Amino acid sequence: MSDFCHLHCHTEYSLFEGCIRIEDLCSRAVEYKMPAVSITDSGNLFGAMKLYLKAREYGIKPIIGCEVNLSPEKITDRDSFNYHLVLLAMDLHGYHNLVRLVSAGWMQGFYYKPRVDKDMLQTYSNGLIALSACMEGEVQYLLRTKGFDHALEAARQYASIFPDRFYLELEASGLKDQAEVNGRLMEMSEKTGLPMVATNDCRYLAPQDAEAYAALRCIQKNERLDHHNLNSRELYFKSPEEMEKEFSHCPTALENVQKIIEQCGLDLEYPKRHLPKYTPSAEDTLDKELVALSEKGLEEKLANLPYEVDRDEYFTRLDKELKVICEQGESWYFLVVHDYVSWAKSRGIVVGPGRGFAPGSMTAYALGITGVDPIRHRLYFEKFFNTKTGLKDIDVDFCHERREEVFEYLREKYGQANAVYPSVFVASKARVVLRDVGQVMGFSLDQVEQITSLIPEKIGITVSKALEMEPALRNLMNDNEEMQRYLDICKRLDRLVRHVSIHAAGIVISNEKLQSYLPLYSDQNKAIVSQYDWDDLRRLGFIKFDFLGLKYLSLISRTLALIKVNKKQVPDMENLPLDDTLTFDLLDGGLTEGVFQLESSGMRNTLMDLTPTCFEDIIALHAIYRPAFLQNGIDKDFIKRKHGLVSVEYPHPDLEPILNETHGLIIYQEQLMEIAQTLAGYSLEEGDTLRRVLGKKEATTMAEQREKFIQKARDKGLDQLTAKHVFELMERFASYTFSKSHSVAYSMIAYQTAYLKAHYPEEFQRALSMVFNNQ
Structure with missing residues (x-):
């Protein structure tokens, strides 16, 4: 050495x-x-x-x-x-x-x-x-x-x-x-x-990178490369x-x-997590505070539900979740999120019903963090909090126009020096590099656009990959020495970090002054930002909370305000009837301008072909209107099955309650968990682990899981052939199944906007113009 x-x-x-x-x-x-x-x-x-x-x-x-x-x-x-x-x-x-x-x-x-x-x-x-x-x-x-x-x-x-x-x-x-x-x-x-x-x-890795480095400096200074004095080729x-x-x-x-x-012997392996300090207001420990708030919240939820439920089932589920949360030391997290969500709601800031996996938690529902009933919609806590892999983030949507108020609340509560935004590093993309280098080399705009038009339309495409895929681009490089020089520079500069920006939704909160642990900067709006991105911050033990501004929540907020101004009855958005005739008539007719995630022409056409008759249809639509499903024709298969044009069969009678709402198709990740539990005796946590393994399709692990599933299914009385067939079905669908928790929550926003449009068209249209057209 x-x-x-x-x-x-x-x-x-x-x-x-x-x-x-x-x-x-x-x-x-x-x-x-x-x-x-x-x-x-x-x-x-x-x-x-x-x-x-x-x-x-x-x-x-x-x-x-x-x-x-x-x-x-x-x-x-x-x-x-x-x-x-x-x-x-x-x-x-x-x-x-x-x-x-x-x-x-x-x-x-x-x-x-x-x-x-x-x-x-x-x-x-x-x-x-x-x-x-x-x-x-x-x-x-x-x-x-x-x-x-x-x-x-x-x-x-x-x-x-x-x-x-x-x-x-x-x-x-x-x-x-x-x-x-x-x-x-x-x-x-x-x-x-x-x-x-x-x-x-x-400044660069190899002598051959010297000219690329010179081009990089010219891009920054907006200079021509042939006018640049390359002072040295030795800075490698x-x-x-x-x-x-x-x-x-x-x-x-x-x-x-x-x-x-x-x-130099720096060791940055911090032994602890840097958590925000939450002080209980009524109880003497965080665990007791969480239990008290959750039980009280669930009582209030059940008292206001417009449908009958088994109260014991809900509290049993809550008790089970709280035990896991407290044992895993995560009470503080739920309390922090509950605090700022409750604060926002108390100020009239519209909060979304949830996103991601959090709607599967009864605790989050009881605390008012989410707004969909996890038992009614068959959502699972284990999908959100698997003790083997940890707790997933609770991301919260807020009214776009008032999201900053929530940020400011947190900065005031925990201290300006204890709450910062993570950085995001933006790398230069292939077309940007081609344009920038072309400009500093003196190429005409037409010439550069002709070259960039040859870059394949693929996510994450690089200059090197484009050269492999596109013969016309390779011909340019092979036929022209200047073009060869140009493309060589572009390859060397492609995907370099170009600039730094602020994370669009996240904020990191700690119980300590972050300037002692993290390099910081302030942007032009005086926001305090970590010089590390979220991936680095996570590894150092910091916690990020995501607040997403959603304009459709602003649309709901504005519509409700106008309804109130017009002295009409303001609807309870958290307890709307999910079988409203006017709302489904609007959806069936494809009249979905302003309806969350149902506005595009493709979605409207699918919606009208589907002719939804229940809320579960909207949930399924949000899940299947995605590239993996559409490319495999599952959307069309689903619609045919719904309308009886294709017969629905179940590999085993016990699967009918699981797959009935999706007409025999495996659409949701949660369904995979249920199948593993019902037919092979997996716990829901084990079912979630199996689901992730199936999605990755690693040959060795898949073979192990196939053998394990078939054996466990046989132990429960299933014959070998049926067990193998069910596993193959799970394996086929696993790579593109979607989170039902997320689909339910976002379907709720779609339904809420459709309901407002159907029942309060005047106020809705006015709010739509105010939010999206700034009128």
């Missing part, structure tokens, strides 16, 4: 200042037998956690750092000129200080770029190693512009801020004046005893042998690389 690694490295998360993909970086480091790999992106820590996790995966040490922008005076100065300084975290304390510095650079010091100053460095220097950076570092810059003495003074100042942890950075960058500056730095080291370290300011991830050759005249600079690697 080599003792060298690159300590100054810009990945694609430097946003137009680097084009190294993190996986490629780690792979190359392993190929070179390097003991560690670092990340020092420009002014941010966007990719830090990804590098950390990927390096661990590759079995090498991650070194987390940042090349910060340093204001010559104070961050309050409005001067766009900045020096560069590389900071590396030695340990957890150093990482926290790096996080604080980078966050402050964005939150307090931003002026064109995030900036820090020396006072901030002094405050947060512990646990950090500092390198004097590139030619734009203060020491190097002063050497080039003001002379040795000025540079020496700056170096000594850094050495006092970072005692025994400041290094003069010698680079093998190939830039003009680099060799001369390196010589002066060596002279300074000899005079002061300040240690030197060898780096290369890596050089091998240890190349670096040893570059610095053969200065072996101590290489030896110090090993010293720094040994000093």
Whole structure:
């Protein structure tokens, strides 16, 4: 194993200042037998956690750092000129200080770029190693512009801020004046005893990427590539042998690389989850609070239901769920969600009936988090909370126009510093890359559009994949040297992170000030955002709550307000009769403009062919009007079965109660769970596990599950042939079955909007114009 690694490295998360993909970086480091790999992106820590996790995966040490922008005076100065300084975290304390510095650079010091100053460095220097950076570092810059003495003074100042942890950075960058500056730095080291370290300011992975990197810089600056001065082709991830050759005249600079690697030992494996602190208002524990609120809520629900139910069945189900929730330590989660949903409803903010898997929970129903009866619609808690795989997120839809009020409530309740949005990293897509590179290479718009039109219409298509699939595109590359150059650059830049934005629906809440744990920034609207995306935050033990703004809930809200203004009876939207004649007449006629998810021409045609006669038909329609079902003709089969044009048969009599509402077809994931329970004695949790295995279709696991199902079914008295036939049916349908929980909840919104349109057409149409046409 080599003792060298690159300590100054810009990945694609430097946003137009680097084009190294993190996986490629780690792979190359392993190929070179390097003991560690670092990340020092420009002014941010966007990719830090990804590098950390990927390096661990590759079995090498991650070194987390940042090349910060340093204001010559104070961050309050409005001067766009900045020096560069590389900071590396030695340990957890150093990482926290790096996080604080980078966050402050964005939150307090931003002026064109995030900036820090020396006072901030002094405050947060512990646990950090500092390198004097590139030619734009203060020491190097002063050497080039003001002379040795000025540079020496700056170096000594850094050495006092970072005692025994400041290094003069010698680079093998190939830039003009680099060799001369390196010589002066060596002279300074000899005079002061300040240690030197060898780096290369890596911006791209291989020498062949130099022109692609130049194109990337031109895209950012809106310059022509042929006008760009490619100062160096040496800013690549050089091998240890190349670096040893570059610095053969200065072996101590290489030896110090090993010293720094040994000093850096960051461990980010947090032992705990960072949960929001919920304080019980009536009981002395979270579990007791949850039980009390749930039981009270269910009593109120049952008292208002417009249909008869078995009260004991509902409370038995609730007790069973609460036992699991409390045993698994998840009471806090339900209480937090219940709190903000209840707050929203108390302020007249319309909340959706649920989405995803949460409508399968009686606890969520009792707390008012969801609005559909899980027993009436045969929804299962085990689909939502499987103790083997954990609790699924509870995502909540709010009135689009008032969703921000809920965000603000949470920020006030838990503290502005304890609630942040996750980042989302947006990668450049094939057509965007083709257009951008074409522009900087001077291609005409018509020429670029002609090329982009050859890209196949496929989700996730890359330039490389398009070249494989489209002969006309390959011919362009083969026939024209300039086109070959163009497409080569495009392939190298394709799928690089292009910019960062805010998660559209999520907010992370903690019981601690997040600026101590997470690098933050604020956007143009002053929202506080984590520099990590949700995937990174989840791995660090943080919790995200999703609030989705739905315009159709705004439509419902506006319609109800107009009904009230017009002094008409306002309907109880949570307890509408689900067999309303006017509503089904409207649906049968395809008069669904403004009706949630039933507006498209294709959906209208399917709706009219189906002629729904019950709410279960609408649930099924939401499930089958999806690509996997449509491509296999299951929508047509369902409609024929409903109208008696195709006979309905069941593989076993016990399956009729399960498949009757879908006319013998397996449409819902929950039906797979029921079949496994009924015919083979699986628990609902085991049935959910089987359902997931069937959906993945992994050959070895499938064979094991087939044998297990058939044996368990035979143990319950089923013959071999029938058991095998049922398993094959489950296997066939598993890959495209849909969550009934989600379908029921969204069908409820569809029904609610259809009901309002059927009974209050004047108010509905006015609200529709207000919400969607801004009238």
